[in-house]
Amino acid sequence: MQIALTGATGMVGSQVARLLAPRHDLRCLTRSPERAAHLRLPGLMVEADLGDHAALTRALAGAESVLAVTFDPLSPVHDERLLTAARQAGVRHVVKLSALAVTDPQAQDVITQWQRECEERVRASGMSWTLLRPRAFMSNSLAWAGTVRQEGVVRTLHGSSVNSCVDPADVARAAARALTHPQCAGRAYALTGPAPVSARRQTEELAAVLGRPLRHEELTEAQALDAWSSRFPRPLAQALLDSARRQAQGAKGEVREGVREATGREPGTFRAWARRHVSSFASGPAAGGSAAETSA
Numbered sequence: 001m002q003i004a005l006t007g008a009t010g011m012v013g014s015q016v017a018r019l020l021a022p023r024h025d026l027r028c029l030t031r032s033p034e035r036a037a038h039l040r041l042p043g044l045m046v047e048a049d050l051g052d053h054a055a056l057t058r059a060l061a062g063a064e065s066v067l068a069v070t071f072d073p074l075s076p077v078h079d080e081r082l083l084t085a086a087r088q089a090g091v092r093h094v095v096k097l098s099a100l101a102v103t104d105p106q107a108q109d110v111i112t113q114w115q116r117e118c119e120e121r122v123r124a125s126g127m128s129w130t131l132l133r134p135r136a137f138m139s140n141s142l143a144w145a146g147t148v149r150q151e152g153v154v155r156t157l158h159g160s161s162v163n164s165c166v167d168p169a170d171v172a173r174a175a176a177r178a179l180t181h182p183q184c185a186g187r188a189y190a191l192t193g194p195a196p197v198s199a200r201r202q203t204e205e206l207a208a209v210l211g212r213p214l215r216h217e218e219l220t221e222a223q224a225l226d227a228w229s230s231r232f233p234r235p236l237a238q239a240l241l242d243s244a245r246r247q248a249q250g251a252k253g254e255v256r257e258g259v260r261e262a263t264g265r266e267p268g269t270f271r272a273w274a275r276r277h278v279s280s281f282a283s284g285p286a287a288g289g290s291a292a293e294t295s296a
């Protein structure tokens, strides 16, 4: 089967590529095949920016299904261009990476509103679809790697509040299945981990895996907003703050069945994720994080 992946060099897309490569003909979209070469992704690397309709149409030609991963809540045109190009290229099925916050009527921040609008476009696209709605990725904790290595500290806002965060490997498994199994069409999967976990608890888990003490330090809302504003445009920083407040009110702790339904496997724990990523917290350069990191 011919399958095209947007976000192919990212956290979820790269794992989807590795899962599908043995049995399928893959096109991995990236803005820079040269820069992406070090990832040694399977399949054909194809240059395409989500803002470039002509490049997208070329990249998607012949694909039967597409993984739709878009990134910029302030550029909704990316989703529109991707779907238009997919339809014109004859794509039959779209698997959209969305976020679980879309199901919470209290979530009115710009990131969640953008994901809701993206979902509406997918539903109205005329192609068949599957919606993947993950809670926060466990990998968001890679943003703590620098301070863990240098100071033995994790700093977050609302550190005792819980999130039923999900291993991105489970999200990738769900995506791989949805891209290749017609019975996933028309379904929305709520993807969470097996238990709600707080940043304080994650700090303890990381300490256990690293075998050295770590401590959690609470940020004030002003400190957290300053930190986000130094990395993201102000509306996105504000959305992350709104999202953290909803988490503090208990909106993100529920465990859902989507990983089991979509993959037939039990969802992975934070401890298991931390064991696989221990080297990021023990040595090497600090990892970044995306604007959408805590929006789910």
Ligand SMILES: NC(=O)c1ccc[n+]([C@@H]2O[C@H](COP(=O)([O-])OP(=O)(O)OC[C@H]3O[C@@H](n4cnc5c(N)ncnc54)[C@H](OP(=O)(O)O)[C@@H]3O)[C@@H](O)[C@H]2O)c1
Binding pocket: 007, 008, 009, 010, 011, 012, 013, 029, 030, 031, 032, 036, 048, 049, 050, 051, 069, 070, 071, 097, 098, 099, 100, 134, 135, 136, 137, 140, 290, 292, 293, 294, 295, 296
């Ligand atoms: N992090 C979370 O907790 C969380 C939770 C729920 C939902 N989500 C959703 O997951 C999605 C992000 O997935 P991810 O974490 O796997 O992605 P990611 O690791 O942030 O991937 C970044 C990718 O963006 C690509 N990219 C950025 N701008 C682009 C553009 N203009 N055109 C083409 N490609 C572009 C980059 O590819 P190149 O540099 O190779 O071009 C790169 O592969 C978002 O939609 C987010 O809302 C995230």
